[in-house]
Amino acid sequence: MNNQNERLERSRWLCAVNMFLHILVYQCGRTEGIAVAAAGSTTNVKVGQSVLFPFSTEGNQIVTIELIFNSIIVVSWFSKHKLHELHTLYEHRIDIEEDGSIRMNNVQLSDSGLYHIKTHDMSDLKPPMYSRFHLQVFECVSKPNITAECRRNNISLSCSSIRGNEVTYSWKTLPPGGNDSCVHLGQTMEIYPLPPSESTTYTCTAQNPVSRATSDPIDLGVCSTQQPRDGRWVPALCGLSALFLIGLLIFFYKRNH
Template sequence: MKHSDWKTVEILRLFAVLHWITLCRAAISASPNCITKLPTGEDIRFPINHYSDEKHEVTFRRRSPIRLKIMAWKSDRPERPYVTHPYYRHRVQFHKDGFFELQNVQLYDGGMYEIQTDYLGKQLRNKDRDPFDLWAFEPVSRPVVVITGNCSSNFKLNCSTARGTNVTHRWEKQSAHGVSTYTFNGAVLQLGNTSEQEPHTYTCIVENPVSKETSDPVTAELCDGERARGPRSHWIAVLILAIALVILVPAIVLGIWRSERIGKSKQSRGGIQGTEEQRNFLRGGETEPHCGDAGAGPPIPV
């Protein structure tokens, strides 16, 4: 081609791009030689870059992971495409404004696509090929946080989402004043037995290239330093007191009972001993002489 012809082609290319932007600025459109990331359920448009007024044929095909011709259209038969793959019959539309539209994109629609334009002039047959790389993702749902364990051992926050592909998890820690202090990666956050001076809230954030959701904030008051250990100390003291009462009360009752029994036994033995002494004393008085009877003996000779 001459230099003037190339200049004309570039001008037509610029007008085509501007026209496409005007038509499709409110719709999701793929860009040639670029990766387009799209949530499932959306529609996407593949622009046709036509740079000549001569007769031409446009073919929309898939290149990977499988190769097949989706749709083909000729400029001399503009009423409708002359080729439509049965699998895409109700999902792909051709618009005379200059694009193919793939509707209700699903995960399996991800892959490489191509639009080929063949110019059917009398002298030269030229081709334009525009590749498109489509990545489809299922949007994430709102995450749910489950608390497991306790502050003295494995206190964990588990974050999960019911829906979404290529999901990443991260945690955001905020102070009571709403100031974000730290960010942690991963679905599970292990707090353990922390020692903090003020309560903090933890929020789980899940996202993928096409969506982002945030959980309700969780306040970990049970693991805030002395506030966490205080309730545990209180319950431990109550438990120790209860055990002491269970042990001491029966011991005290048993001691009192034994003391009373020993006292009664001593009193019983003391009474028996006094009676025996009295009996011995009386028996001794009948057999042994009294000191007052000394003059009553035989007379002393003179």
């Protein structure tokens, strides 16, 4: 009898564990890729992500809820009958959760801005309540590329990423010329290179609040900024030759006249 009770308890315990794991996996899968907007603050999200504007009715509270963006009523719904009206610009992008929260799917750059949730309790004579949400949508940055402009005395490096908004750039050195330390902030930088035997390699990182990508390294040995020692005499010799020819022409001109 005791063994049977122990088996029954073990079976119940295993069922409870399995149910907990099932719920956990379901919830994790359900909320993956969903950002929960926080009232009164800015929420950063990626293009294509979903955003949840949280709301919860209390008990049998009967309310009307409106999500407003730039004076446009995105969606309005009545909790008693679970009915809602959706703006045509947001068709197939808005879902209403069981608790009254509003989910916007596949957000785009144009969705950035200030949102209001207007709540009106139909059983109360108080004025409607408003919650403010600021949404900032970012496009993920692509892997940046470095271009080098070889000049007489220095090298101009430029870093660019073809995709992403509000991108910032930083540069790092790589061994043996450096120790992975950040040496410069900005999209461009001027380098006065060391001799070829001590050349330094650089990488550029592009990032914004939702993504980060690093370029392939570039070795400054691609540029040769040293000029031959005798090269500085070439302009002087050309000038002297020109003066000599002019002098001869003047000499013969005067002699003929």
